[in-house]
Amino acid sequence: MPDLTPAPEQDLSELLQVRRDKLAALQSEGRDPFTITKFKLTAYSEDVKADFDAFENKHVAMAGRVMAKRGMGKAIFADIQDRKGRIQIYIRADSVTPEEFADFRKVDVGDIVGVEGYVFRTKMGEISVHCEKTTLLSKSLRPLPEKFHGLTDKEVRYRQRYVDLIMNPDVKRTFELRSKFIKFIRDYMDGRGYIEVETPVLNTLAGGAAARPFVTHHNTLDINMYMRIATELPLKRLIVGGMERVYEIGRIFRNEGMDTKHNPEFTTIELYEAYANLYDMMDIAEGILSGAAMKLLGGYHVAWQGEDIDLTPGWRRLTMVDAVREYAGVDFAAVTDDAEAVELAKSVGVELSDTADRTWGNALYACFDQKVEEQLVQPTFITMYPVEVSPLTKRSPEDPRLTERFELFICRSEMANAYSELNDPIDQRARFMKQLELRDRGDDETEMLDEDFLTALEYGMPPTGGMGMGIDRCAMLLTGADSIRDVILFPTMKPSSD
Secondary structure: OOOOOOOOHHHHHHHHHHHHHHHHHHHHOOOOHHHOOOOOOOOOHHHHHHOHHHHEOOEEEEEEEEEEEEEEOOEEEEEEEEOOEEEEEEEEOOOOOHHHHHHHHOOOOOOEEEEEEEEEEOOOOOEEEEEEEEEEEEOOOOOOOOOOOOOOOHHHHHHOHHHHHHHOHHHHHHHHHHHHHHHHHHHHHHHOOOEEOOOOOEEOOOOOOOOOOOEEEEOOOOEEEEEOOOOHHHHHHHHHOOOOEEEEEEEEEOOOOOEOOEOOEEEEEEEEEEOOOHHHHHHHHHHHHHHHHHHHHOOOEEEEOOEEEEOOOOOEEEEHHHHHHHHHOOOHHHOOOHHHHHHHHHOOOOOOOOOOOOOHHHHHHHHHHHHHHHHOOOOEEEEEEEHHHOOOEOEOOOOOOEEEEEEEEEOOEEEEEEEEEOOOHHHHHHHHHHHHHHHHOOOOOOOOOOHHHHHHHHOOOOOEEEEEEEHHHHHHHHHOOOOHHHOOOOOOOOOOOO
């Protein structure tokens, strides 16, 4: 990738002035490019190059950013970049007016131009546009970075994504693929009879997940409000109301750390289906990702974080107890006493957090979290989570210490979280109260008590399956990105010192 590091300030200032002088000259002549409001396009670069036979000798109108320019006496070659790619243009002194030819000699790399002419192939075999008219549509007052000089500072790319997109075609393709993935999800869900809805971003309570919220203030109401940390509780209210299959794709906000897998604002899909359970949600999760890989990439294998990931349907399903037994070498099914379970965890070097109760469930989860998750590379559904870490999930009929919950892991990353939703309002209240106890002990990521949600459950919610899936991490998987910042157009950044 080209280097996006700016030129030294002294050189840059001189270049800036030269470009401003060119603009001022045009404006003084009454030819300000910024007064142009429209240019009618009839073709795009890649369409012309892909079907040259149909376009040869045909008149086209194209526009784009000048990415390279080469002058040879009475002829000028340039490359322009439009939204689909690049194409060469050819301007000859005897094919345009003398004023246009002189103007194009002054065009800088980075300027945006419109051209009209016919399509031909040069003696070197390159498909090009022989220009009969050129129009400067926008003057670039800053020079583009040096070409193919080596990437030295990713931070500059993230801060100036607009330049990143201009200079790096692969970056643009990443975000085009992300957009196609979101469209695929919508088509997939709509095809299953779901409807897309919208729920509030600002709430008087932060619920639906274990996370620290962002807090803001509503001046008119004179109350603090929370940016949503999940869409779960509003969506389940809709299930109560009879909207039996709903989903929402939207931004979520969590006031937590940043790393290659976490950004304070990120995109999820949450979906809920009445009369379904976690196994139906597994089928949907698998269908979304395997189907997207096949449609968008043409196959089930993807390369991610140095691994060959096989998304062929039929992913492994493993209970948490079985996963801990297989990967950590300890069997929680063989113990029932809380103290014995804690000692079992300690025997493999696992410690519980200071705010967690010393229970069998918390010991099991700590073992999984610290010893197993990092070993899950191929797609794996981990099921039957302890009730202590699943306050919104229905208990397992076989073991009340566990819940009907799964998380999907691919390449050591959590990709989705799903439940057979808890619909017992009495049990739900008891679990909320337990969360409040943990909050009082200093755990500020626990669930808040939502009385209106409990009221909704008291009206009756059918058995329901629900799932949340991280769009950003799925985009990382499908594009092979190593960092979440590579799949978010404008990631959260620390303010620049400049």
